[in-house]
Amino acid sequence: AKKQADRKVLKQQKHNLGLSCKSLQERLNNREIQFKQMEVELQREASVAREQLLDRTEAKDRECAETVASLRGEHEARERQAEKRLASEFVCALAALTNELHEAEVLLITSDNEFKSSTAEYSRLVSELKRSHNEDIAAAEDAAKSKFEAASQMHDTLKQDALFLTKELVTVKEEMNMVQAGRQMDGQEHALQMGASRKEHAAALEKLHTELKRQEESHAAVSS
DSSP: OHHHHHHHHHHHHHHHHHHHHHHHHHHHHHHHHHHHHHHHHHHHHHHHHHHHHHHHHHHHHHHHHHHHHHHHHHHHHHHHHHHHHHHHHHHHHHHHHHHHHHHHHHHHHHHHHHHHHHHHHHHHHHHHHHHHHHHHHHHHHHHHHHHHHHHHHHHHHHHHHHHHHHHHHHHHHHHHHHHHTTOOSSHHHHHHHHHHHHHHHHHHHHHHHHHHHHHHHHHHHHHO
16 A cells, blocks of 8 residues: 555656646747747847948948048148149249349359459559559669768768878877977967967867768668
8 A cells, every 4th residue: 555655656746747847848948939039039130230230331431431532632622732832932932043143143243343353453553563662662772872972972072081181180290299399489379379270170180080980880871
């Protein structure tokens, strides 16, 4: 009886387990169906999202292409404007340089003419200076020659005067010796006159010697 009871219990448990397995199988099947449905839905949503993404991408591409085209057009327009501006500036700069070059050429020609004129004037002044210098030298030589001749003539004259005065001095000395020797010639008054004459001759001789020395120094300076 116990065994039969156990068998019934086991049979009931087996039946319950079978029902549980069947229920689990149904739930699993339902889950698989739901999963497939979700997978289909996800695929559909993914397809829609892909299409939308492609549409947005194409729109962005078109927008980017339009933007690039617009920017390229603006860039090309700016380049053309810049080229025109540079061409205009180049023309203006070339004209300014041409004018400056012309002015420089005119200034160079003027400077060259002034230099030639200055050179000619310098040559003329040098020639005049040389001529004047030569004339001054000739005049100085003539003057020095005249002074030398005059000094030589004066020197000769002074020599002659010196010889004459020397002779006179000898005569005076002889007369003095005669006076000192006690010779009386017409009394004491004549002796005083002879003494005065002697002093005058001595003073004249001293003056002549001084003048002769000065003329010799002047003659030496002129000769040098």
